[in-house]
Amino acid sequence: MTQRYILHLDVDAFFASVEEILDPSLKGQPLIVGARPEQRGVVASASYAARAFGVRSAMPTAQALRLCPQAIVIPPRHKVYGEYSARMMAILSEYSPLIEPLSLDEAFLDVTGCQARWGPSTRLRRAQSSRSGLGSPEELAHRLQERLEVELGLTASIGLAANKLVAKIASGLEKPRGFVVVPQGKEAEFLAPLPVEKLWGVGEVTARSLHEMGVFTIGQLAELPAGQLEARFGRRGRDLYRQARGMDDSPVVLEREEKSLSREITFAEDIGDMQILRKKLLSLSESVARRLRxxxxxxxxxxxxxxxxxxxxxxxxxxxDVPTDLEQVVFDQAGRLLDKAWDRRRKVRLIGVGVSKFAPEERQLSLFEGTGEEKADKLRRLSQAVDQIREKYGDEAIQRASLADGDRDEKSKMR
Ligand SMILES: [Mg+2]
Structure with missing residues (x-):
């Protein structure tokens, strides 16, 4: 395979940095962007001055303020961040047509063609090349970092490697203003000392299994034979085997569409009642399904x-088996997962439901078969009618409490 140059760029403390740009008096101060502790909010973004106190993203604001009582808490302004994100993506798009945004402040760029694109074969290219000093992917990456800082006031960390897996891990290693290049062929060596949790798809559960096998670093993982990993993790074992060696040939894909739709809610008070959780789950499922449709x-x-x-x-x-946009299906599945997952000993603070793995339209119809198809069609017509009424008269016009009760009956029947 020909050498690829993949760049992963991630803005440092994005929301907090934007707030500092808009109000320079905040610069250098411990800053938390997130909902207030009395709203039981969590930290969406923290400035590096706040991180020095141990404040981290996704930490409850109340806990963050115990670590750093002098921190300034600002509620998030997503519209403004969206504008900065659009400006940033516009700059990135000058350097490669192949950009895959992962979030507002993070993207992969395939810059493999950049030498051809910026090379000295035409006058225009020569002019641009000499002006920006672009030649190698490395120079391009430096230039990108510099432009974001000069033009937007944002610092970013960059990882440059032969594939997405390694580039993403590299960009996170030396934040803020990180710049880590992993030469082709050095992937395994680069990853070896890092904890296995750095790999894609190694969540809590997989990490625990690996730890039980005495595997803590990616280097240790790379020593395990493929057969042992497959026996333990099934098909995912093969992915682990490849990832441990820094192998990844997934392409950078232009992804404008959302990859998942989800809704979640943090309760004002922790909930220990299954019926209340199911009611919430139903309204979240409805909301997600409506957005899907x-x-x-x-x-x-x-x-x-x-x-x-x-x-x-x-x-x-x-x-x-069949992709869905129906609240009945989403709720039914989410309800079963809740039933299995909730340990009932602990109260629930947040519940959320999401739908992902979107299927292309044309493949979907043929997947419905026999009575299943009829039923799904009927449900879909009903859902669309409800959507129209709600569009016209507002969300409160129709309540589907009966769905929750019906489902409960069904479940007690199942038991
Ligand atoms: Mg970031």
Whole structure:
């Protein structure tokens, strides 16, 4: 395979940095962007001055303020961040047509063609090349970092490698203003000392299994034979085997569409009542399904997220045979996941539901078969009618409490 140059760019403390730009008096101060502790909010972004006190993203604001009482808390302004994100992506798009945004402040760029693009074969290219000093992917990456800082006031960290997996890990290693280049062929060596948790798809559960096998670093993982990993982790074992060696040939894909749709809610008070959780889950499922239909999307994976009162967070997901945009299906699956996942000993602080793995439109119809197709069509017509009424008269016009009760009956029947 020919050498690829993949760059991963991630803005440092994005929300907090934007707030500092808009109000320079905040510069250098411990700053937390997030909901207030009395709203039981969490830290969305923290400035490096706040991180010095141990403040981290996703930490409850109340806990962050115990670590750093003098921190200034600012509620997030997503519209402004969206504008900065658009300006940043516009700059990135000058350097490569192949950009894959991962979030507002993070993207992959395939800059493999940049030498041809910026090379000295035409006058225009020569002019641009000499002006910006672009030649190698490394120079391009430096230039990008510099432009974001000069033109937007944002610092970013960059990882440059032969693939996405390694580039992303590299960009996170030396934040802020990180710049880590991993030469082709040095991937395994680069990854070896890092903890296995750095790899894609190694979550809490997989990490625990690996730890039980005495594997803590990626280097230790790379010593395990493929057969042993496959026996332990199934098909994912093969991915682990490849990732441990820094192998990844996934392409940078232009991804304008959302990859998942989700909704979650943090309760004002922790909930220990299944019926209340199910009611919430129903309204979240409705909301997600309605947004799916609005965008003409159907998803194959339904995901449940739970956060306990002690902040332990877990996600569970299920893959459907037929992609869906129906609240009945989303709720049914999410409800089952809740039933299995919730330990009932701990109260629930947050619950969320999401749908992902969107299937292209044309493949979807043929997947419905026999009575299943009829039923799904009927449900879809009903859902669309409800959407129209709500569009016209507002969300409160129709309540689907009956769905929750009906489902409960069904479940007690199942038991
Ligand atoms: Mg970032």
């Amino acid at each position: 609005k965008r003409g999307l159907r998803g194959r994976t339904v995901k449940l997220k739970l956060r306990y009162s002690d902040f332990k967070t877990l996600t569970r997901q299920v893959t459907l």
